Amino acid sequence: MASQEAQVSKRLAWIQDELEALKASGLYNTIRTISSAQGAWLEVDGRRVLNFCSNNYLGLANHPRLVAAAREVLDRYGVGPAAVRSIAGTLDLHLELERRLATFKHVEAAVTFQSGFCANLAAIPALVGKEDVIFSDELNHASIIDGCRLSGARIIRYAHCDPNDLEQKILEAQGTYRRGLVVTDGVFSMDGDIAPLDQIYAISSKYDLMLMVDDAHGEGVLGHGGRGIVDHFGLHGKVDVEVGTFSKAFGVVGGAVAGNSLVVEWLRQRGRPFLFSSAVPAADVAATIAAIDVLEASTELVDRLWENARYFKAEMRGLGFDTGQSVTPITPIMLGEAPLAQQFSRELFSEGVFAMAIGYPTVPKGKARIRVMLSAAHTREDLDRGLEAFARVGKRLGVIAG
Template sequence: MADKFAWITEEMNALEGQGLRTTIRTIGSACGPWMVVDGKRVLNFCTNNYLGLANHPRLKQAAQEAVEQWGVGPAAVRSIAGTLELHRQLEQRLAAFKGVEDALYVQSGFCANQAAIPPMVGKGDVIFTDRLNHASIIDGCRLSSAKILVYEHCDLADCERVITENIGQYRRALLITDGVFSMDGDMAPLDQLFELCERHGIITMVDDAHGEGVLGHGGRGIVDHFQLNGKFDLEIGTLSKAFGVMGGVIAGKKVVIDWIRQKARPFLFSSAVTAADTAACLAAVDLLEESTALVQKLWDNTRYFKEGMRQAGFDIGASVTPITPVMLGEATVAQEFSRRLFAAEPGIFAMPIGFPTVPQGKARIRVMISAAHTQDDLETGLKTFTSIGRELGVIG
């Protein structure tokens, strides 16, 4: 009998040959500037722990106290018997933090996009979406059954062209963009997109996953950065990056959030986020409201590391945020660079990114800077990157 899964082996071998097979490493310690990965202590340049909160004592204490009071799981979906007082407290705090009328807390940032898009548009409607938007946005758009029209990345002129050529042919229109693009670290021209949408009566939505805790006053995000607080119809966020915990948030006008509560399938059909996660998120909001020091340290570290990489001769793309793509071109080069970083002493944990996450020929090492890194950590990283870059002929 023929092997009905022989095609998988063939495809996996092809990925291996192209340098595109993902190697999943195993973490053996809490998330921090130094971690145990596959049994080795390494400098962490890989996680999204922008502010160093993933192992913060106040967040851990809040989670532990919540377990004692609320138990380990709500045992229900939010719409039946799973909405805790903690969930509503967090939603109110996040809405106030972002300067919007209301917010809805869901299981993840990925779920947030899948929850928010289908209730807003459907068959007979149109979505205008940036070519480099995150996979969760792409999947949410597909689930909506609306017509999907792509404009070139951060290209306002092309966006306006696509809108003007199509706007009158559909019932409703929604424009969606990432705020900070996770692979390149560049920002959408949010103010100009907003003005364009206002002229055409288009619903606006921004995914601020990599802007929350990073951009704006005290980490209030890209909408605050552009001083558009309360004007964007929908802001999508995650509590798993700068906030250091887990969960997603859909924030905006109350009428819109109320509608999404009625219609969002991840909210209606998937169990509620645990009390421990929710309490830890509340503690993170407390920290961000109390002080801007962590956000400032993140940006100080970002400027220091980026300047060192530029002086060494690396191409770090168009990033204007702590996301630092080290552009290497071919996936095989990126994989070898990552392996050598890990094997160095001390080792550096920085994973290669290749197709289909980024276009063919645009493979890279994506360095994620954190407020938890010390200057010595950054110096260690710069020294090791420079040494390996010279060994591989990436820099002179």
């Protein structure tokens, strides 16, 4: 027995070495534990702290209407689907959500998945294969990257948010593939910048390429009442595939592909997470429908989110912090090196502010940061308290002038 344990220990020793290397370089991710519902304030590791971490853009994750909708369906549908969508897991609620989402986003059809990550893993390999090519923004999300790799298609990266480079890459690849797909994030989650989707559409249509946008951080944020980046640019009916998630602004969990009805029908037949992973539980589906109800009823939460973002960004810049290139509520506080970012995060936590450090491989080396995620749930008093904490820590660590 001891010999067997020694063999296992030797076989996995490399993992311990890698973990120690992460700690030495300031890249080890210490995961904190939350003991409360999501909101502007959280119970984290036993203390109450201001929440600048969550993707809860509109404060819907603990909204009474969503909680009530989830609770209401439990007695009828139970807690688990017990099947994949294609066998015995498609509830009438799933179809209602897909109809409501299509109407909300002004598209022909929609199909839902277990997460936004799963939606990308479903869509990309179903649309392109080994004879095809994908033109992908160099800073696309990991789920897009993984979907591209799974497809087997040739991946050609173009310079971040650069339509001219995209067109150049397309011209260089002409005649070497069967089908082509252009894919980009809508809002880039680490920097908060927006893809020039109108220009990308013009190029993709010029060369008869399919166009896909992952709008995970745009839904509920951009466009009229949070209808997303396609609405923001007025491109309804022109983008073949819109991937979204319900785990951010919608406050629940799950993902979707919306857009062309042919694409949606095809994904019901060939989207692997749809075919091989259990359906989203009824309670989550009902809560997501309730989120759409809230968004369709008023733009108040979206308006408040943007008001908070404008105020916080302006005040942070006034203090002397570098907030990068963000034009959305995502607010990166650029610090450079990972050890500094981690120390900054720890000292913020001691000041009662929960704002995690982000470093490599989530962002490139040398571009570590604190990423502040603002929410409509934050009051002006919350924001001011956070600003005061950032100012104290920034001066203490020499990031801004004392």
